[in-house]
Amino acid sequence: MKDNIKLGLILLLITGIAGFLLGGAYEITKAPIAASVASDKQTAMKEIxxxxxxxxxxxxxxxxxxxxxxxxxxxxxxxxxxxxIKVAPKGYAGPIETMVGISSDGKVTGISILAHTETPGLGANAPEPAFSNEYKNKPTKEDLEVVKVVPKKDNEIQAMTGATITSKAVTLGVNDAIDFYNSSLKGDKK
Known part of the structure; x- marks a missing residue:
């Protein structure tokens, strides 16, 4: 019985110290992580x-x-x-945080994938220019569509091979941003 109490107290002491160190590490890294996220967001907005x-x-x-x-x-x-406009549609493995640029004259100027948990080698290729650059200069008059062949219309986006769910999710997010622009921002050109 005394051994059990002694082991319990030792375990409590170890977990208390580990918790204290973990909390300290969080406090130390919180500000640099927030600064990095803000910097990444500014870079993404300037890019799009x-x-x-x-x-x-x-x-x-x-x-x-x-x-x-x-x-x-x-x-x-x-x-x-x-x-x-920041959106986070659900992809294959979780939300895909995407920043969508829309010019005041009604064109999608680009997208930037800020964070995702998509499958490496497939959906994780969404930030690559081969896919993300497809959204540049797309109109905001109609929804964008994902196709598996080379796009023939101005509102079509070619899906990434093996990552149709991710392609559709990103496009859904862009369409959500376009819908919001058309319903709430269009005409606010001050």
Whole structure:
């Protein structure tokens, strides 16, 4: 009995110390991780909206649309150059955080995959330019569609080989951003 109590106290001491060290490591790394995430977001927004020279979080109401995580306004001087809209559609292995750029003249200017857990070698290829560049200069007048052959229409995106679910998920996210732009942002050109 005394041995059990002694072992229990030792285990409690070890887990207490481990918990304390883990909490300390979290506090030490929290700020650098947040800074890295913010830097990655700024880089992604500049990449997908190259005409904008400044980005700010929009005060537009996104609470009514659960598919939209964040809206950032890209400005050039005092004029709105476009919007960087963050979405996270569900892919094959989990959410695919995507930043979608839409210019104020109604074109998708590009996408940037911020985070994903897709299958290596298949869906994990979504950030590669061979796939992600397909979204550049796509219209916002109609939904984009995923096709398995070379696209024939302006609104078609060719699926990645072996990753149709990921291709459709990214395209769904882009369509969600387009729908939000058309319903809530179009015409807000200040």
């Amino acid at each position: 909206l190259p005409d904008a020279d400044k980005f700010s979080n929009s005060d537009v109401n996104i609470k009514s649309n659960a598919k939209i995580l964040e809206v950032n306004v890209g400005t050039k001087g005092t004029k709105i150059a476009g919007y960087a």
